[in-house]
Amino acid sequence: MKMGNRIDKVLASIEGIERAQAPAGAFEKIQQKILVQKIEERKLNPMQWLAAASAIALIVVGNFIFITSYRNQEAELPQSKTYSELISNFNIYDDEN
Amino acid sequence: MEITDQQLLELLAKGNELAFKQLYDRYSSKVYNTLLSYTKNAEDAEELLQDVFLTIFNSAASYRSESKVSTWIYRVSINKSLDFIRKKNSQKRFGIFSSLYRKDSGEIQYESVDFVHPGVKLENQEEAKLLFKVIDGLSENQKTAFILTQIEDLPQQEVAEIMKITRKAVESLVQRSKANLKKILTNQYPDRGI
Numbered sequence: 417m418k419m420g421n422r423i424d425k426v427l428a429s430i431e432g433i434e435r436a437q438a439p440a441g442a443f444e445k446i447q448q449k450i451l452v453q454k455i456e457e458r459k460l461n462p463m464q465w466l467a468a469a470s471a472i473a474l475i476v477v478g479n480f481i482f483i484t485s486y487r488n489q490e491a492e493l494p495q496s497k498t499y500s501e502l503i504s505n506f507n508i509y510d511d512e513n
Numbered sequence: 514m515e516i517t518d519q520q521l522l523e524l525l526a527k528g529n530e531l532a533f534k535q536l537y538d539r540y541s542s543k544v545y546n547t548l549l550s551y552t553k554n555a556e557d558a559e560e561l562l563q564d565v566f567l568t569i570f571n572s573a574a575s576y577r578s579e580s581k582v583s584t585w586i587y588r589v590s591i592n593k594s595l596d597f598i599r600k601k602n603s604q605k606r607f608g609i610f611s612s613l614y615r616k617d618s619g620e621i622q623y624e625s626v627d628f629v630h631p632g633v634k635l636e637n638q639e640e641a642k643l644l645f646k647v648i649d650g651l652s653e654n655q656k657t658a659f660i661l662t663q664i665e666d667l668p669q670q671e672v673a674e675i676m677k678i679t680r681k682a683v684e685s686l687v688q689r690s691k692a693n694l695k696k697i698l699t700n701q702y703p704d705r706g707i
């Protein structure tokens with residue numbers, strides 16, 4: 417066969433080519449990928465995890481400081497104060513006898 | 514009255530999965546056929562098909578109706594195909610480069626040998642094998658114009674819209690692609706009666 421003829425035959429080999437059909441089950445695989453994507457979107461990314469952990473740590477530390485300072489305040493308060501008024505027996509007529 | 518592509522895309526943007534299925538039924542074979550012409554591998558084409566429709570699903574809300582839906586879908590498919598080929602070629606280059614330094618490296622097979630498009634007529638299969646082998650010798654634009662007009666059988670005007678060039682430019686690209694294919698075939702297979 418002449419060179420030119422063969423080249424023309426090669427170029428014409430796709431004439432009347434039929435369209436290949438998408439493989440069966442491909443749509444289900446796409447749906448699966450969409451589902452995975454939705455699940456991934458719901459998950460927190462590392463920055464979100466960091467923000468949530470920081471907020472929790474802040475609350476815990478805040479509560480700890482509040483409780484510690486409250487206890488210290490309680491300890492510092494005198495158990496009994498010696499007010500002269502309290503020691504008094506309120507008997508204002510003692511000397512009358 | 515049949516629902517238009519534009520309406521399907523609007524429904525999809527609102528999260529209607531039935532519209533997505535309808536859009537898939539309308540375009541899956543066109544997309545798959547295009548991808549297959551670029552990748553020349555059924556598995557790669559299927560992987561890219563999933564990728565294309567995932568992009569359509571995710572981008573439906575941001576789609577602007579400046580072009581037809583079919584034009585947009587073809588553009589997504591072509592971009593994915595070209596990205597895939599570029600990535601594959603760079604891996605191939607890296608493979609050759611690294612094998613220079615590894616004495617025990619085996620032969621790395623990247624190309625699917627003798628790809629036969631499933632839609633080619635039986636009597637044309639031998640010639641079509643040769644054609645698909647040399648098609649990679651074309652530039653990206655020539656290859657796209659050749660695939661869309663000769664294999665996908667799209668009108669030149671539609672190809673022009675997909676490629677964002679004039680119809681005249683498409684015509685010229687097709688002519689040059691055919692001339693280059695002839696040149697490559699003559700150079701690569703001189704001893705096979707070509």
